[in-house]
Amino acid sequence: xxxxxxxxxxxxxxxxxxxxxxxxxxxxxxxxxxxxxxxxxxxxxxxxxxxxxxxxxxxxxxxxxxxxxxxxxxxxxxxxxxxxxxxxxxxxxxxxxxxxxxxxxxxxxxxxxxxxxxxxxxxxxxxxxxxxxxxxxxxxxxxxxxxxxxxxxxxxxxxxxxxxxxxxxxxxxxxxxxxxxxxxxxxxxxxxxxxxxxxxxxxxxxxxxxxxxxxxxx
Amino acid sequence: xxxxxxxxxxxxxxxxxxxxxxxxxxxxxxxxxxxxxxxxxxxxxxxxxxxxxxxxxxxxxxxxxxxxxxxxxxxxxxxxxxxxxxxxxxxxxxxxxxxxxxxxxxxxxxxxxxxxxxxxxxxxxxxxxxxxxxxxxxxxxxxxxxxxxxxxxxxxxxxxxxxxxxxxxxxxxxxxxxxxxxxxxxxxxxxxxxxxxxxxxxxxxxxxxxxxxxxxxx
Numbered sequence: 001x002x003x004x005x006x007x008x009x010x011x012x013x014x015x016x017x018x019x020x021x022x023x024x025x026x027x028x029x030x031x032x033x034x035x036x037x038x039x040x041x042x043x044x045x046x047x048x049x050x051x052x053x054x055x056x057x058x059x060x061x062x063x064x065x066x067x068x069x070x071x072x073x074x075x076x077x078x079x080x081x082x083x084x085x086x087x088x089x090x091x092x093x094x095x096x097x098x099x100x101x102x103x104x105x106x107x108x109x110x111x112x113x114x115x116x117x118x119x120x121x122x123x124x125x126x127x128x129x130x131x132x133x134x135x136x137x138x139x140x141x142x143x144x145x146x147x148x149x150x151x152x153x154x155x156x157x158x159x160x161x162x163x164x165x166x167x168x169x170x171x172x173x174x175x176x177x178x179x180x181x182x183x184x185x186x187x188x189x190x191x192x193x194x195x196x197x198x199x200x201x202x203x204x205x206x207x208x209x210x211x212x213x214x215x216x217x218x
Numbered sequence: 219x220x221x222x223x224x225x226x227x228x229x230x231x232x233x234x235x236x237x238x239x240x241x242x243x244x245x246x247x248x249x250x251x252x253x254x255x256x257x258x259x260x261x262x263x264x265x266x267x268x269x270x271x272x273x274x275x276x277x278x279x280x281x282x283x284x285x286x287x288x289x290x291x292x293x294x295x296x297x298x299x300x301x302x303x304x305x306x307x308x309x310x311x312x313x314x315x316x317x318x319x320x321x322x323x324x325x326x327x328x329x330x331x332x333x334x335x336x337x338x339x340x341x342x343x344x345x346x347x348x349x350x351x352x353x354x355x356x357x358x359x360x361x362x363x364x365x366x367x368x369x370x371x372x373x374x375x376x377x378x379x380x381x382x383x384x385x386x387x388x389x390x391x392x393x394x395x396x397x398x399x400x401x402x403x404x405x406x407x408x409x410x411x412x413x414x415x416x417x418x419x420x421x422x423x424x425x426x427x428x429x430x431x432x433x434x435x436x
Contacts, residue, residue, distance in 0.1 A: 008292040034324050066335060080323055089323035105298055105307035112300040114339050117284060155283050
């Protein structure tokens, strides 16, 4: 398995297409990959590994002073950070963004919810369990992540009990933002079998034409 | 001092104008108040105090299942949560939102940055110091907030060293989102005198026509 559209692995790549800097195992970076694939965009994917300090080099800090992936650079040099801002830019004008003004605001609501009430618990629990192998000094933090993360999953499951997607009647960036870490929440110790509506929604997303799975073997 | 447009203090208010549920001392709620005032909108402001459990009642959870203020309800009953989604809805089509597609994405970038890399440190330090009076069991968390919050302020100060506002050449929702907790960061132990460009930007925001200050005496 490989990232289909990746044609360069360094900071230069092809000058005429946009570059996305990220690590596919990161849910935040996966959002950008999935959105780009669903939209059939052309891009260079440049893998940077945070755990190896690759997001703290002077070269990368010139792209994103906050030292985080994902980040995007357009062919003319303009740069953008924050996963949910990048996917909003990439999907502008597409079927992944509701045209109705209120539904658009609801989409943003779920994207901000994701960054504030979901990622800090569900992604962090996954990091502690899946990447760090449960160091004792992070046990208390992990336990808090379980409580808060399960509350978030309950809220999501309840919301999905009466509708197929988070906003309106079709998939939007709200689903992509929430799918990224939810579908691998088991890697953080969350039991998705307790959330049947989330499980159905995950299958619905995975059955979308052009869906691209998170990759684990690069 | 009072909230100029607040004409109701219960869950009912006037049926024909939108309701905003919030607590003005909360920076997240203040964003909504400031945006509504800058735009000259009509609304009922209903004060709910999180510390008194007022955001965990069945009545409020029916408005925002996540149990957080701010939340907004339109006259027709549609409801919206998340401060940055609410201000995006309120300001749609106004001068507070860039028309250029890339500048719009940059605005979102700073709003997501605010919720992920700013609020969790700068607002939390303020809460621990200003509202909780520094309980010993939160000292370690407070110290982490100082390190991370100062890094965020340094990044903001550097960004503002070459431009008057976060995006483009005029005030946008990115400024409102970041202003809310930054201008009271001293209440969380941050020394703003170290960040002269942030100080100039705060004065610039405060000098905006129709600017409304955070209220502390309600």
